[in-house]
Amino acid sequence: MADLSRGERDFMKRQEARRRARLRRLKRKRAMLVSAMALILLLLIWGIVSVIRAVFFKEPVDPASIVTPDWIDVQLLDPNPYSRPGTPLEKINGIVVHYTANPGTTAQQNRNYFNNLAKQNGESATSVSSHFIIGLDGEIIQCIPLSEISYASNDRNGDTVSIECCHPDSSGKFTDATYQSLVRLSAWLESQLDLRERSIIRHYDVTGKLCPLYYVENESEWNQFKEDVAAYRKENY
Numbered sequence: 001m002a003d004l005s006r007g008e009r010d011f012m013k014r015q016e017a018r019r020r021a022r023l024r025r026l027k028r029k030r031a032m033l034v035s036a037m038a039l040i041l042l043l044l045i046w047g048i049v050s051v052i053r054a055v056f057f058k059e060p061v062d063p064a065s066i067v068t069p070d071w072i073d074v075q076l077l078d079p080n081p082y083s084r085p086g087t088p089l090e091k092i093n094g095i096v097v098h099y100t101a102n103p104g105t106t107a108q109q110n111r112n113y114f115n116n117l118a119k120q121n122g123e124s125a126t127s128v129s130s131h132f133i134i135g136l137d138g139e140i141i142q143c144i145p146l147s148e149i150s151y152a153s154n155d156r157n158g159d160t161v162s163i164e165c166c167h168p169d170s171s172g173k174f175t176d177a178t179y180q181s182l183v184r185l186s187a188w189l190e191s192q193l194d195l196r197e198r199s200i201i202r203h204y205d206v207t208g209k210l211c212p213l214y215y216v217e218n219e220s221e222w223n224q225f226k227e228d229v230a231a232y233r234k235e236n237y
Ligand SMILES: [Zn+2]
Pocket: 097, 098, 099, 152, 203, 209, 211, 212
């Protein structure tokens, strides 16, 4: 070093200082890059966890918290062991559609039939009911609160809402008015209960029973019904 001139020494010092500054800048950049990547990774993990939670661990809606609209005629059955046992329905995973298998009867007659089951006694008692009954003119009667089970869908009584539909003849086909009310009620229930689209099934899908008859024999009509509910829900809820 001794034989370096002062100018050369200064030059080398400046070079060294520049090199160190460059290194510092590089380190800073690297640290920023690592932080940014860590942040992106965290956001990504948070996003994935949120989606998984939303899809698979959705908080169920409390059925008791749902307010009934005025287009539903509420005529609750008297509590009794045969049609309104009062068993809590805590979580609803689906809607089950039925037909009354009793051509020409009205929603009111079917509701009264369920209510009169309370008067039974003895061993050959019948236990049957439904949350809702839709009549030939599209009227909707509610027989059981959404927070209690009905006796309609066998193994699925514990986690579904049931809808009985009246029909004019033995084919089991619903009138247009009944059909439209069924679409409306199903879409409303799906949205209120925060059910996924197409959570509607037939009694047939639970036990293989031919119920609702027409929509078991005509699969395409049933598929059309589900499409109609999905479209109604999209438009209104
Ligand atoms: Zn049924």
